[in-house]
């Protein structure tokens with residue numbers, strides 16, 4: 001720091017003792033700081049190791065291969081109490097990722113809708129959006145989570161009075177049960193067709209853009225993609241003799257059996273995180289749009305561009321540049337807040353890690369895993385958003 | 398999250414600094430600060446629960462008081478640290494509490510890998526199941542497909558997995574960290590079954606909105622010997638905690654109660670005289686690092702084991718738990734104290 005603010009016009013012309021040389025001094029202070037910090041870290045580490053030894057706690061990550069012995073409520077991969085601690089942690093990590101990704105997606109949609117709603121000329125929409133933001137922004141996230149959880153449990157019917165929804169879906173206080181697809185022989189082709197259709201839609205979109213830039217002609221990308229993505233797999237599915245069947249939930253002794261279930265813990269955590277973070281995103285979006293000078297809109301109108309197109313092609317691209325950096329922090333917040341899951345029994349990384357910590361006593365190891373995982377998640381999100389931001393930045397031609 | 402990690406890290410760091418003082422000298426430490434820091438549960442009526450004005454009472458709380466009385470001749474010199482099932486072990490490891498009197502099961506893992514010492518079992522328990530009567534379930538073997546509420550950080554969670562696996566039953570675990578959360582979820586019908594130590598079930602049932610709608614199934618699926626725990630490495634402190642329990646048992650065996658203890662000091666029975674420290678030139682208490690009156694002080698503070706049991710969880714309490722295995726060895730149970738000699 002001291003190096004940065006050197007104001008002497010010429011470089012070091014020792015005007016006396018070396019002690020007065022700001023550059024030397026700067027280096028000296030920095031070295032001292034590093035040495036002290038190093039000594040402190042060493043002291044803490046040394047003491048900790050010493051005391052772990054005294055308390056008979058072995059350190060190292062070998063325990064991760066032990067049998068977990070406990071069950072987990074919801075898991076995206078096969079897991080039983082015979083699985084290892086390591087696998088249990090992966091189950092927790094995937095649950096964290098699931099709720100974070102779903103939450104980010106929904107929070108963004110709600111946030112943009114409410115943010116734009118606040119700028120609406122319609123009095124009711126503007127006031128409702130304002131109320132939404134003020135309510136959710138001013139309640140601690142944990143309370144929002146409890147609110148949804150007790151709300152979900154209180155409102156949804158008991159399993160024996162499950163509410164029947166279309167497509168053989170059922171809703172009760174054990175969650176949302178829906179038919180589970182069972183992939184028979186030959187169903188691979190349908191899946192491949194789906195992947196193919198998605199890739200084709202991307203290529204189509206590129207082609208359409210090129211064509212428009214070259215000739216000014218527009219191509220109906222949206223509708224042809226939708227047709228492609230639904231039509232192609234459906235065709236293949238029928239042609240291969242409908243190999244995919246569904247396991248439908250039916251009433252059992254305690255609850256519905258069969259099918260897949262999304263538990264109330266996931267539902268309420270997901271809703272709470274989405275609604276809470278959306279309030280902040282709404283404010284960011286509003287600020288972003290306000291940040292685009294009025295002249296831009298007026299200029300577009302003067303050129304005869306329709307209002308809808310003006311918003312899409314003139315205002316939003318410029319607003320995005322203001323919106324993206326703070327949006328990144330909100331995504332990071334949402335991911336980190338997902339660790340509040342433990343309060344309502346959702347088996348996220350922190351909850352599962354905590355159980356393992358408790359059984360094995362390996363606190364330092366588990367805490368290190370937590371830190372590394374959350375740090376990596378945050379850094380990955382940041383990197384992605386930086387890349388996205390760079391793409392959205394003004395391209396000067 | 399950040400707070401959790403921070404607490405854990407600070408905990409680890411404090412562990413690096415704090416426990417040095419504690420090892421080998423817990424008694425000196427306790428005497429210097431003037432009270433026993435006792436780890437109890439966060440609120441399980443009958444075992445440890447605070448009343449409206451913050452006074453703790455219960456079976457485990459009486460053990461804290463008994464230990465304090467043995468040291469200070471005053472059962473009120475205790476400070477309580479409420480801990481959830483998950484928080485209790487770090488609290489003891491880090492030296493935040495001197496002793497854990499918190500319906501904790503003695504297991505080999507806790508006795509070795511976690512670095513604790515257990516000896517006396519102050520309550521022989523086992524894991525049970527509670528269900529709604531309306532489900533018409535008569536045995537735990539009919540529970541396949543049920544959603545089961547359980548608290549994390551317990552032996553309960555592990556026994557549950559083993560029991561359902563070995564009986565080839567399916568279940569859906571609903572796992573919480575805090576007791577109130579488990580209670581609320583079960584009460585709201587999130588689960589069909591609540592499982593924990595049977596003693597805990599008796600207590601928890603009374604806190605539900607309609608206790609009479611629930612019943613405890615007959616099966617006991619595990620052994621849960623509950624008792625006080627201390628850190629390894631301080632034998633004197635381990636002895637004090639252990640012998641406080643044995644004093645309570647011995648007092649019941651001799652028929653010494655809170656009311657008659659002064660009277661009993663005049664007994665001519667040499668065993669009783671030795672126990673109450675009135676034998677000439679006795680070192681019965683000083684060898685423990687206490688005074689020879691220590692057993693008298695314990696009994697004056699909380700009574701004998703039978704009195705502690707009855708008042709908090711037995712016939713004289715709303716829980717009405719039978720003595721069962723916890724009766725004295727000569728009354729059909731297995732509670733037994735080594736000779737005071």
Ligand SMILES: N[C@@H](CCC(=O)N[C@@H](CS)C(=O)NCC(=O)O)C(=O)O
Nearest residue numbers: 438439481482501502551552576597
């Ligand atoms: N004995 C078992 C279970 C002990 C336990 O924590 N039981 C629960 C349910 S009865 C409890 O007392 N919780 C009170 C709390 O968390 O404050 C063990 O040691 O793991």
